[in-house]
Amino acid sequence: MLTNLPVLQKLRGRLLENELLADYTSWRVGGEAELVYIPADIDDLSEFLQHLPLDLPVFLLGLGSNVLIRDGGLDGAVVITNNALNRITQLKPDIVRVEAGVPCMQFARYAARMGLAGVEFLAGIPGTVGGALAMNAGCYGSETWQKVHCVETINRAGHVRLRTPSDYEIAYRSVKGPQAEWFVAGHFELESGDKTQLLANIRVLLEKRHVSHPAELSSCCAVFRNPPGGYAAQLIEESGLKKKAIGGAYISEIHTNFIINDGSARASDIEALISHVRDTVYTQQNIRLNLEVCIIGKVAS
Numbered sequence: 001m002l003t004n005l006p007v008l009q010k011l012r013g014r015l016l017e018n019e020l021l022a023d024y025t026s027w028r029v030g031g032e033a034e035l036v037y038i039p040a041d042i043d044d045l046s047e048f049l050q051h052l053p054l055d056l057p058v059f060l061l062g063l064g065s066n067v068l069i070r071d072g073g074l075d076g077a078v079v080i081t082n083n084a085l086n087r088i089t090q091l092k093p094d095i096v097r098v099e100a101g102v103p104c105m106q107f108a109r110y111a112a113r114m115g116l117a118g119v120e121f122l123a124g125i126p127g128t129v130g131g132a133l134a135m136n137a138g139c140y141g142s143e144t145w146q147k148v149h150c151v152e153t154i155n156r157a158g159h160v161r162l163r164t165p166s167d168y169e170i171a172y173r174s175v176k177g178p179q180a181e182w183f184v185a186g187h188f189e190l191e192s193g194d195k196t197q198l199l200a201n202i203r204v205l206l207e208k209r210h211v212s213h214p215a216e217l218s219s220c221c222a223v224f225r226n227p228p229g230g231y232a233a234q235l236i237e238e239s240g241l242k243k244k245a246i247g248g249a250y251i252s253e254i255h256t257n258f259i260i261n262d263g264s265a266r267a268s269d270i271e272a273l274i275s276h277v278r279d280t281v282y283t284q285q286n287i288r289l290n291l292e293v294c295i296i297g298k299v300a301s
Contacts, residue, residue, distance in 0.1 A: 031073025
């Protein structure tokens with residue numbers, strides 16, 4: 001039990017206790033968090049972290065579109081960045097600072113309207129800039145870190161620092177760097193472009209995505225990473241798993257690398273279906289699919 005809860009309650013952000021995390025994920029599943037904090041800004045987040053016991057686990061969550069939180073919830077504190085760390089600032093003609101809670105779609109459209117090219121692909125990423133930085137999100141041949149000039153991070157003690165891409169090992173859907181730090185902003189180096197053409201490119205991308213991706217609200221991003229030289233969705237479909245269901249979770253008929261919650265699924269249904277897909281594809285195709293989504297939290301007792 002936190003002894004300094006009254007101190008946390010006096011901070012500028014919004015503090016919630018025993019909050020259901022299903023309300024903060026696109027799969028609409030997940031148990032309770034001991035604490036949920038929605039910071040007023042980065043300085044407020046820093047103060048919040050400074051007042052937490054160092055042994056209390058902390059998780060940062062944006063739109064929750066790349067995470068499966070188990071039904072038993074999470075011990076510790078969950079920081080919600082979406083609609084909190086939401087500032088976009090043009091620092092130089094070609095450098096834009098974007099805070100971690102800004103939806104990727106919003107950043108892509110902002111850049112296009114400013115006549116800045118290079119991040120139109122982010123319009124197809126259903127998450128926040130913080131999540132895109134954490135996993136090197138990408139689509140249609142482009143990746144987030146191709147445009148990163150530097151990043152701002154915050155550590156467990158609430159200290160903010162500036163880091164460059166050389167501080168990280170960047171690979172396909174993978175970013176490895178200093179431990180116990182989270183991205184709170186990215187500085188992106190972009191090129192000049194034609195505003196009208198950039199906005200048109202985004203519209204085309206979104207139309208393409210609408211046709212090839214499920215439109216259901218209670219889904220997540222792609223569940224599995226594409227294996228070298230192949231596509232996870234193709235392997236899943238070839239394994240006869242289209243529309244396969246466990247409980248209230250089923251594989252999308254439109255894109256088989258997406259799992260849908262029909263409204264009654266628990267996190268355990270989704271996790272069981274993920275395991276079934278991995279085992280079936282390995283048995284039939286001799287390929288072990290790696291997860292793109294993160295699975296965290298406790299199994300319900």
